[in-house]
Structure formats: structure tokens, C-alpha cells
Amino acid sequence: MKTWIAFWSILLKDMKNYYLKPPNISWGIIFPFAWTLMFFLKTQNPIDIREILPGVMAMSILFGTTSMLAVTITFERRSRSFERLLMAPISLNTLMLAKTTGAIVFGVINAFVPVVFAAFMTDLSGVNWVTTIGGVFLIAVTSTFLGLFIAVSVSEVFEAQTFSNFFRFPMVFLCGLFIPVQTLPAFLQPLSYALPLTYGADILKTSINSSGFIQPLLSFSLLAGYGLVLFGFSLKNIKNKWIH
Amino acid sequence: MHILEVSHLTKRYNNFTAVNNISFNILKGELFGFLGPNGSGKTTTINMLTGLAKITSGSIKLLEFDYPHEIKKAQQIIGIVPDESNLYEELDGFGNLCFCASLYGMEKTTREERARQLLGEFDLIGAGNKPFKSYSKGMKRKLTIAAGIIHEPKVLFLDEPTTGIDVASARRIRQLIKKLNKNGTTVFLTTHYIEEAENLCHRVAFIVKGEIIKIGTVSELIQEAQQESIVQFTLAGGADRLQQALREKKPAIFNIEVLSDTVLRVNTPQLISLSPYIKLFEENNLTLYEAKIIRPSLEEVFVKITGIEAEHMKKDREGRKK
Numbered sequence: 001m002k003t004w005i006a007f008w009s010i011l012l013k014d015m016k017n018y019y020l021k022p023p024n025i026s027w028g029i030i031f032p033f034a035w036t037l038m039f040f041l042k043t044q045n046p047i048d049i050r051e052i053l054p055g056v057m058a059m060s061i062l063f064g065t066t067s068m069l070a071v072t073i074t075f076e077r078r079s080r081s082f083e084r085l086l087m088a089p090i091s092l093n094t095l096m097l098a099k100t101t102g103a104i105v106f107g108v109i110n111a112f113v114p115v116v117f118a119a120f121m122t123d124l125s126g127v128n129w130v131t132t133i134g135g136v137f138l139i140a141v142t143s144t145f146l147g148l149f150i151a152v153s154v155s156e157v158f159e160a161q162t163f164s165n166f167f168r169f170p171m172v173f174l175c176g177l178f179i180p181v182q183t184l185p186a187f188l189q190p191l192s193y194a195l196p197l198t199y200g201a202d203i204l205k206t207s208i209n210s211s212g213f214i215q216p217l218l219s220f221s222l223l224a225g226y227g228l229v230l231f232g233f234s235l236k237n238i239k240n241k242w243i244h
Numbered sequence: 245m246h247i248l249e250v251s252h253l254t255k256r257y258n259n260f261t262a263v264n265n266i267s268f269n270i271l272k273g274e275l276f277g278f279l280g281p282n283g284s285g286k287t288t289t290i291n292m293l294t295g296l297a298k299i300t301s302g303s304i305k306l307l308e309f310d311y312p313h314e315i316k317k318a319q320q321i322i323g324i325v326p327d328e329s330n331l332y333e334e335l336d337g338f339g340n341l342c343f344c345a346s347l348y349g350m351e352k353t354t355r356e357e358r359a360r361q362l363l364g365e366f367d368l369i370g371a372g373n374k375p376f377k378s379y380s381k382g383m384k385r386k387l388t389i390a391a392g393i394i395h396e397p398k399v400l401f402l403d404e405p406t407t408g409i410d411v412a413s414a415r416r417i418r419q420l421i422k423k424l425n426k427n428g429t430t431v432f433l434t435t436h437y438i439e440e441a442e443n444l445c446h447r448v449a450f451i452v453k454g455e456i457i458k459i460g461t462v463s464e465l466i467q468e469a470q471q472e473s474i475v476q477f478t479l480a481g482g483a484d485r486l487q488q489a490l491r492e493k494k495p496a497i498f499n500i501e502v503l504s505d506t507v508l509r510v511n512t513p514q515l516i517s518l519s520p521y522i523k524l525f526e527e528n529n530l531t532l533y534e535a536k537i538i539r540p541s542l543e544e545v546f547v548k549i550t551g552i553e554a555e556h557m558k559k560d561r562e563g564r565k566k
Contacts, residue, residue, distance in 0.1 A: 002349025009346035017334050080330040084391075087294050088347035089319040244257070244297045 006090045010098035018072045019106040028106070032060040032114035049122040051211075054204035055177035056114045058197060061139045062168055064110035069103040069147030070160035077242070078157065086243065092235060100144045100231075107140030128207040131216060135203030138223040142196040145230035152237040171197050176205075182213070196226035247272040247399060247430050248293070253302035255288050255454075262288040264454040265302070270399075270432060275425045277445030278434040281552050285454040286434040287327060290403050293432070294324050306399065320348065323397030323429075327404040329384040333377040337368055337387050340376055341394055348395035355394070362390040366420065382413025389420065399430045406440060418444060442542035452550050462542055469545040473512045474538035476503075477521065480531035483508040489524065509538070 018024070039052045076082040085095055118124060150163045173179060174188060175197035184192060192198050199219035206212030212219075248270040255263040263285040270276045280286050291297035293304060295315040304311040309318040331340045338359050345355030363372045366386045371379060379387065385405065392400060402421065406414035421444060425431050435441050441448050442462055449459040458465060477483070484502050490510070491500065501509040510516070518535055525532045546552070 005349045005351070006347050009343055013343055017332065079333065080326065080328060081332055083296060083326065084330050087296055087319060087324050089316050090347065091316060
């Protein structure tokens with residue numbers, strides 16, 4: 001019970017202090033809207049909205065979660081308020097889950113902003129919503145844990161932003177969000193399959209357009225595996241680097 | 245009864261030894277001072293005691309909890325006030341206190357009630373709904389201390405609580421620390437203000453270059469360092485006339501110092517009887533107003549033992565804070 005009180009407090013404080021601030025809300029709305037509009041203007045065809053939707057959703061989650069978590073944790077470490085959390089009588093696992101849950105929720109909300117836009121512009125009937133929600137959740141989890149991995153690896157806020165971009169921008173092009181993995185040069189394809197977002201985007205493609213090419217169960221398993229590995233690795237790093 | 249037992253505690257960072265084989269115990273209800281210059285290992289020791297730093301070797305036991313395995317249980321009964329305020333700038337005073345209370349699993353109504361009580365006790369009622377970033381340094385310090393005791397800890401670790409704040413706030417904080425200790429909280433205080441340790445602490449440890457070089461009650465340390473008796477006489481006047489007369493009559497006197505026409509200081513190798521002096525003043529028709537035994541201060545003891553000038557230590561620390 002005591003652990004849950006601490007967990008909820010950390011989560012609510014982060015949501016209120018960081019994620020639900022006007023700049024982040026507007027980013028969450030403007031970013032997917034701008035990408036959707038860009039493709040819409042390019043194609044001039046409402047049908048294509050549904051084709052680009054999985055990519056825009058995946059990108060919204062990726063950009064919404066990674067940098068937010070990396071920046072907020074780095075910021076709290078700089079102001080030393082993170083030390084207060086480390087010295088609290090809650091386990092490191094619970095603490096880091098509380099810190100990351102805010103980003104996961106933010107990522108899930110971000111993912112559905114383009115869905116709301118798309119609903120006004122195209123027909124979304126036939127979408128497998130259960131698989132979509134599952135895919136969105138796991139993309140948010142792995143992206144958030146990638147953000148945690150970045151936060152543990154840097155010490156300055158600007159480093160967190162730079163390091164986030166180092167991962168994110170290549171992923172936009174390598175993970176099949178807008179360019180199918182199969183059409184990428186052969187030497188880049190192994191890299192694509194090594195990145196978790198490839199599997200997340202493929203789940204969304206399958207559930208929205210039935211255009212994915214990887215078994216959803218395999219993608220779900222791999223995403224869950226990536227999440228566990230990134231979280232475990234980050235916890236190990238925190239124990240080694242932050243509790244000196 | 246010992247509430248904290250530290251045995252052969254060592255902390256190494258690669259080839260650098262920050263804390264070297266220190267041992268001490270703290271009694272329940274004690275106010276224990278940890279004194280040392282900048283970089284002596286005070287904060288590293290606190291970090292190990294509070295779970296923010298790993299122990300290289302040695303052991304720590306807080307009540308029945310052994311470190312590091314039971315550190316999370318120990319953290320439930322300790323309060324920590326770091327050397328720099330580390331509350332959340334965006335939250336207001338009340339929100340900060342409630343958040344800190346929730347980390348210890350306190351229910352909403354209990355934590356809100358306790359936060360209001362502490363805001364009152366720390367004269368922060370009017371600032372409770374203002375963001376922490378708008379607070380003055382003294383207010384920030386007070387709220388940080390309030391956050392450290394929100395869960396009513398058994399042991400409170402205070403790292404340099406009065407550094408960098410104005411005199412009035414520092415005085416108020418010292419009063420609060422005394423009150424907390426009087427109400428039963430065991431306090432571990434690190435400071436570089438020796439007079440603060442002298443006024444507040446029951447026992448003091450001097451730490452230099454990661455090693456405890458002296459430990460004891462303030463009076464024990466002073467007595468140990470006191471190798472002479474100093475008596476200061478305040479007269480109506482004519483103190484300078486007595487210097488020669490005293491030298492002739494009291495050969496065991498180390499030194500006679502005339503501070504002014506009315507003040508005279510006498511150093512002797514052991515405790516002295518005042519009656520021959522009073523007689524001497526009467527013979528010379530001098531009126532004696534006061535005879536005062538001058539004890540060395542803890543600062544003088546510290547300088548004598550460590551060879552480090554206290555003023556230098558203070559300036560060094562304050563320079564670093566700026």
C-alpha cells in the first residue's frame with residue numbers, strides 16, 4: 001500500500017509538472033498534425049491517410065516519449081531532486097516504473113492524436129483496435145525505456161536531446177514507418193531488424209491496413225523482450241552510476 | 245543505546261580514498277556533530293549512511309537494520325536534509341511537503357495535516373501556496389528541513405544546514421534543530437561552523453582527509469586541549485601597574501597580558517586560587533569587578549588538533565557555494 005502511494009504520487013507529479021504542460025500538449029497535437037498534413041498535401045488523396053497513419057502514430061510515440069523522459073530525468077538529476085527519490089524507502093524498480101509510466105501514458109495519448117485527425121478525413125472501419133492498442137502500448141514502453149537508457153547515459157539536458165535525436169531520426173527512415181523495410185538497401189536491412197520500432201510499426205500496419213509482413217505475435221514478443229532488456233540494462237546502469 | 249553503529253567504514257573511488265576506516269556510534273537522542281574542512285569526507289559519509297553511496301568496506305547498522313541489504317527499511321526511519329535544497333522548483337511549499345510525505349507512504353489526509361503543521365512550525369504558512377522557486381535562501385532551507393522531518397524520522401541527517409543563509413535564518417534553524425532534538429529526534433549534523441557544533445552538539449567528531457582524528461563531547465575535547473588556565477580580571481583601572489608586581493609574586497605564571505588599562509589576563513600551568521590575587525589588588529588599592537576563567541573554544545581545539553584554520557575552512561566552503 002505504502003509503495004503504491006509513492007508510485008502514484010511520483011506518476012501524478014510528473015504528469016502534472018512535465019507532461020501536461022501547454023508546450024508538451026501543443027507538441028503532441030501539432031507534431032502528428034504537421035506530418036499528416038505534409039503527406040496529405042503530397043498525395044492529395046484521402047485514402048493515403050490510412051496508409052501513413054501507422055507511421056505517423058509510431059513517430060508520435062517515439063518523439064513524445066524518448067526525449068521527454070530523457071530530459072525530465074536529466075533535469076531532475078541536475079537539480080538533485082532525483083536524489084530525494086533515490087533516498088526514499090521505495091525500491092529502484094518501483095521508482096523507475098513510476099518515472100517511466102508517465103512517459104508511457106503520454107506516448108499512448110500522443111499516438112491517438114493522429115487517429116482522431118484521421119477519423120475526420122478517412123474511413124477507419126476494419127481496424128483491429130485491440131491489436132492497435134496493444135501495439136501502441138508496447139511501442140510506448142520500448143520508446144520510453146529507450147529514453148531511460150539515454151537518460152542514464154548522459155549528464156546534461158542538451159546531451160539528452162542530442163543523444164535522443166541520434167537514435168530517433170535514423171529510426172524514422174530505418175523502421176519502415178514510411179519507407180518499407182523490404183525496399184531499403186540490403187546492407188541497411190539488418191539494422192532495421194535490430195531496431196524495436198520496426199516491429200511496433202509493423203504491428204500497426206497489420207492492424208490498420210493489413211500491410212504488415214511480420215507475424216504480430218513475433219513482433220509483440222520481440223517488443224516485450226526489447227522493453228525488458230532496455231529496462232534491466234538501465235536499472236543496472238543506475239545502480240552503478242547514480243548510487244556511486 | 246546506540247541507534248547508529250559505524251564500523252571501519254571505507255569509501256574508495258578508483259585510487260582515491262574519500263573515507264578511510266572510520267568508526268563511531270551515535271546514541272539514541274544524541275545530537276552528533278561531524279566537523280571537517282571541505283573535501284574531508286563529510287558528505288561522502290552522509291551519502292553512505294543514507295544509501296546514496298555504496299560502501300567499499302566496513303559496516304553500518306541503523307537500529308536493527310544492516311546496510312546495504314536493509315537500506316530501504318532504514319530509509320523509512322531516516323530523514324535527510326542535503327547541503328543544497330533539492331525540492332521541486334515548480335511545486336509550492338505545501339505541494340513539496342505533501343509529495344515528500346507520499347514517498348514514505350503517508351495517506352493523503354495525514355500528509356496534508358502534517359504539511360500544514362510543519363508550515364506553521366517553520367513560519368512558512370504564508371508561503372505555503374507559493375512556488376518553491378520564489379522562496380528566499382532561508383525559506384528554502386527551512387522548507388527542506390521540514391521536508392526531511394515530514395515523516396517524523398528517528399534519525400535526521402543534516403548536511404551543512406546553515407551554510408549560505410542570513411544570520412537570522414541560521415539562528416532560527418539552529419533553534420529548530422535544538423527543538424527537534426529535544427523532542428527525541430537523533431541528529432547527525434555536518435558543519436564547518438565550529439561555533440555551531442559547540443552550541444548544538446552533545447558529541448563531536450573531527451574528520452580530516454577521510455579519517456576521524458578526534459571524537460568526544462565538546463567539554464572533553466576542550467579539556468583535553470586545555471593545557472593551561474587563563475583567568476581574565478576586569479578592574480576599575482591601573483591594570484598595567486600590576487604586571488611587575490604579579491611577576492614577582494607568582495613565578496609559576498606563564499604569561500601576563502595587559503589587554504587594556506582595565507583588563508588583565510593571566511596564564512598559569514594549572515588551576516589557580518583567586519584569593520592571593522584579590523589580596524594583591526586590595527594591597528594596590530585596585531577595585532576588582534570581575535574574574536573570569538577563559539576556556540579555549542572548540543574552534544581553538546580544532547585548530548590545535550588539526551592544524552587547519554577554522555576561518556580558512558569557512559571561507560573555502562562559502563566560496564564554493566557561491
